[in-house]
Amino acid sequence: MARRSLSLRDAVDWVRTHRPDDWSEPAGEFGREDVAAHYADTFAGVPANSVSRDERLARYRVSDSPIPVLLGLYGSAERVGQLLPGLPQAITPATARAMVSAARPPTRTAEPPCRQVRDLKLHDLPVLRTTPRDAGPYLTMGIVYAEGHGCGHETVALSVHRMLVLDSDRLAIWMVPGRALRALHEQGGRLPVSVNLGAPPAAMLASALSSAVLPAAKLDVAGALAGSPLALADAVSQPTSVLAESEIVIEGYLDDTTADEALSGPPAASLPEFLGYDGDARTGLPVLTVTAVTTRRDPTYQAVIGPGREQSVILGLAGALSVALSADTDLISDLHYGPSGGGMLLLVVAVRKQSTADDGRLGALARRIFEGHGFVKLIVFTDDDIDIRSTDDVLWAMTTRANLGSDCTTFTGFRPLGMDPSQRPEWGRGGAGDRTWIDATAPFARKGDMVRSFRPAGAR
Incomplete structure (x- = not known):
């Protein structure tokens, strides 16, 4: 089986080989505050702008970092379907259940690619500030992994959250109420976590599935989507796990420390949200204290601009699968979340x-x-x-x-x-x-x- 869904770089290589018209490398170097605007103007679609189109995969060189920035991998539902052999072409209750029945638990490895390079700091990463109105630079495509106990059984949280870089070793994280990570954090104490950037595409899609309707662990379902188990490894500085094939991993912990979503004064906006409007800045957000940053050799930093086809495809495909899994009916022959509603x-x-x-x-x-x-x-x-x-x-x-x-x-x-x-x-x-x-x-x-x-x- 092709490895195109087992790591980000394999997916990128597959796109460049099999769909070369979907690939772009804009000329020159860009400032961290200019990348998102260029992508929005040149490649993005509704609701980032009024253009109805699939989005290209684009790699940007950044003026103050050797690590390139990648945008747009998930900007085409057709392309995502080609990257994930286990994703049903038509999403129905029957095909969604068949996908889950093929769930494959992750394996573990002692030598994960994600820790080939160590001793980096947050500021070594080309974290983008999407618009001048943003509260600051945000991580936007980091899959947060955490383990704990909830409702009498072992709970694994796998989800994506916006994370504001406060300084060289702190992130402020917004967790929507009802998410598994927030429930684990609210139990109190120190919660070890890993933030996996440039994670396997199957893990990204699985992270957006609704835990409430999922009869299997998200990473097991990611194995079904990929057609092969994903790999986990031990973190180097925390008692938790990391996604072994990630491009970049940030390790740390959540405790009772909080911070406002601001770097200098109270901003009105956080960053652009999936519906196409600026999000509201929050106060009293949990702080993730960073204890290690590791990467693959020659890593890529993956991000999303917020609104646009890419965000809509991730949320929409996961949402359609979640609806199908909760619908006990023979009426449905297919499901689709339109990008006009941000995929939700x-x-x-x-x-x-x-x-x-x-x-x-x-x-x-x-x-x-x-x-x-x-x-x-x-x-x-x-x-x-x-x-x-x-x-x-x-x-x-x-x-x-x-x-x-x-x-x-x-x-x-x-x-x-x-x-x-x-x-x-x-x-x-x-x-x-x-x-x-x-x-x-x-x-x-x-x-x-x-x-x-x-x-x-x-x-x-």
């Missing part, structure tokens, strides 16, 4: 009706999805002849197979999402906790009348 707010569900009774099942399915997946704001149901990854095709279905006055339903009483400006109290038009679903499917009895004039070869 807009969910398109293709359904395959078998009888007139299925016409009345969509509302209950929508409510179950809303109740189990708190970020979903809008669900659009389509027939399975619609390309749910094409915004134009989904809008065509909404236009010709729905009358929104009768086919659009809103549920009330859900928790508003503060990241969405339209759900904040100051929006002024109400509806902050509303969730809406649209039935853009043909009634079962009318399906024979709703056949496209030009059908793809092989279509039913």
Whole structure:
């Protein structure tokens, strides 16, 4: 099996060899505050800007560091699918369960590539400041690994968080409520952690899966996505583990130390978020004290600019798998989170009706999805002849197979999402906790009348 999903550098080599048009190395050197802006203007897509496109993989040379910066690996869902042989082409409850059934626990190695070089400091890494409004330079693609006990059993947290560089050995970390890492930290005491940068693609996607619906450990599922077990190793300065194939590993611990998300005065913004707007700076964030930084030889620093196709693909693929794992129904023939919702707010569900009774099942399915997946704001149901990854095709279905006055339903009483400006109290038009679903499917009895004039070869 090709190693393209077992390490970042293998994935990059595969893209450069098999999809050379997806690769770019911008000429010249860039300042750390200029990389993200160049990528946003040149390569990024919605919601970073108004351009609908897949994103290229780009490697930047940075003026004050020998370590290059990599952006865009996950900027194409098709490309990610080629990198991860275990990722289902169509995401349904059946294919998601089959993926989990192929879970493969990680192996352990005594000589991990990630510690070929030691004795670095945080400031040796080309950590980006995405915009001039940011509170400071942020780590944006570090997978945090931690082990502990929760609910009477061993818990392993594997998740990505924004981390502000405070100085040469401290990071301020924002943990969304409900995440496993936050639960472990809130138990008190010192929590050893590793931050894995440039981690294997399978680990990145697995880290975004919902632990609440996952019947297996995330790293085991990463082995299923990769088609081969990932490797762990002991950390060098903390009693925890690291992802052995990572480009860069930061080791340290969380305790009761806190800091505000500011380097000089109270900023209004943290950094650009996945929906395309600046995030809010936080106060009293946990501090990660760094005890070691190790790398592979000739490492690459991986980052994300925040909004754009890359973030939407990671969140969207993991979100679709999470919904599929929680949905006990034969209706779903595919799931897709649109980049228009940052990979989290807009969910398109293709359904395959078998009888007139299925016409009345969509509302209950929508409510179950809303109740189990708190970020979903809008669900659009389509027939399975619609390309749910094409915004134009989904809008065509909404236009010709729905009358929104009768086919659009809103549920009330859900928790508003503060990241969405339209759900904040100051929006002024109400509806902050509303969730809406649209039935853009043909009634079962009318399906024979709703056949496209030009059908793809092989279509039913």
